[in-house]
């Protein structure tokens with residue numbers, strides 16, 4: 001067990017309840033020095049996982065607060081060590097004084113993520129579960145939270161461990177071959193090995209493919225509004241945001257820089273960029289804005305092409321359409337439906353087009369529905385990869401398995417196949433943390449907040 005660490009586990013703003021958290025060998029004795037249970041018993045005599053009422057004392061023994069204390073003895077705790085929590089009133093001053101008293105009683109300050117790092121090092125969770133803890137805390141939509149919660153329970157680990165185990169079993173044949181080089185590997189063994197490697201490769205591919213959706217689920221849809229000047233792009237952003245985020249005027253070229261607003265549309269997190277209207281311009285600043293608009297569309301998951309439906313499409317509109325088509329998904333938005341419309345869906349090359357009025361709000365619900373149909377996460381059962389580090393490791397594993405398969409099919413010697421198959425194992429192990437390097441582990445937990 002580790003040394004005793006302590007931290008404030010809750011946000012330091014005045015609130016109903018604030019929690020001090022401890023973990024490590026001897027943490028009950030540390031708590032006994034600052035907590036006086038109303039029944040007079042020491043923490044070691046109290047029932048585990050039961051709330052104990054009492055007083056929190058400062059370093060000099062004066063009462064700081066009336067609190068509830070709970071102890072969770074090893075190994076049945078978050079960290080796998082003896083842990084205790086003190087539920088105080090949520091006053092930042094009380095919590096700071098309580099923490100100070102715990103330090104005086106022998107606890108050390110917990111580093112960022114140290115509780116979860118200990119949980120990982122003590123085998124209470126693998127890296128996919130530990131990384132999901134931070135995703136859960138930072139989740140910005142209900143779906144993202146749901147997916148992270150399932151991953152904390154091990155949903156991703158349950159998909160990856162079988163791949164790892166199948167590879168380990170298969171490699172046993174090759175190790176045996178290296179140990180007894182005189183015995184040829186039977187052809188049926190080779191055939192079964194190829195089948196296993198292929199099955200593992202397919203399972204990895206399936207996981208890799210979930211990342212496009214996973215990234216959007218965690219970080220939001222990168223969306224760009226593009227169109228010619230005065231189409232109503234900024235008005236659309238304001239209408240979707242529900243407040244006047246961007247300046248709107250009837251002067252063409254008002255928006256020069258890209259402006260981002262994070263919204264929830266149909267349950268999806270959307271990072272919507274308003275951009276400068278696309279047109280040929282002699283104004284150097286506006287020109288830079290147009291360049292940024294083009295880049296935003298190229299990098300976007302979703303482009304909303306907006307035009308003024310009351311005017312025939314212009315060459316600027318067609319230039320903007322070409323930009324919008326570079327995004328992964330493009331939706332046509334015929335704006336100003338409150339006026340007499342001359343543009344119809346048939347005039348635009350998009351699979352989906354919606355008529356809206358940024359002015360009256362007409363059609364915005366339909367636009368939301370279309371966005372959700374593309375980017376709504378569907379199942380959020382934790383089986384989708386949302387983490388760039390994990391995705392990179394899966395990519396490396398797939399590439400190594402491809403090489404192993406090629407070596408096997410090309411009739412290479414067993415040791416050649418083994419080198420690549422073991423590289424694949426190593427990369428798969430990085431996802432769950434079985435084979436991950438210490439500095440990578442440290443970097444992962446540094447991103448956590450103190451107290452987690």
Ligand SMILES: Nc1nc2c(ncn2[C@@H]2O[C@H](COP(=O)(O)OP(=O)(O)O)[C@@H](O)[C@H]2O)c(=O)[nH]1
Pocket residue numbers: 227228229230231232233234235236247248249250251252253254255277335336337338339356357358359360
């Ligand atoms: N009638 C009507 N006018 C609109 C609508 N949306 C925007 N406008 C007007 O069109 C002009 C340009 O709007 P703006 O949002 O600045 O366009 P942008 O250049 O594409 O960002 C402004 O005068 C807006 O008030 C709409 O739905 N209906």
Ligand SMILES: [Mg+2]
Pocket residue numbers: 233234235247254255275276277
């Ligand atoms: Mg604008």
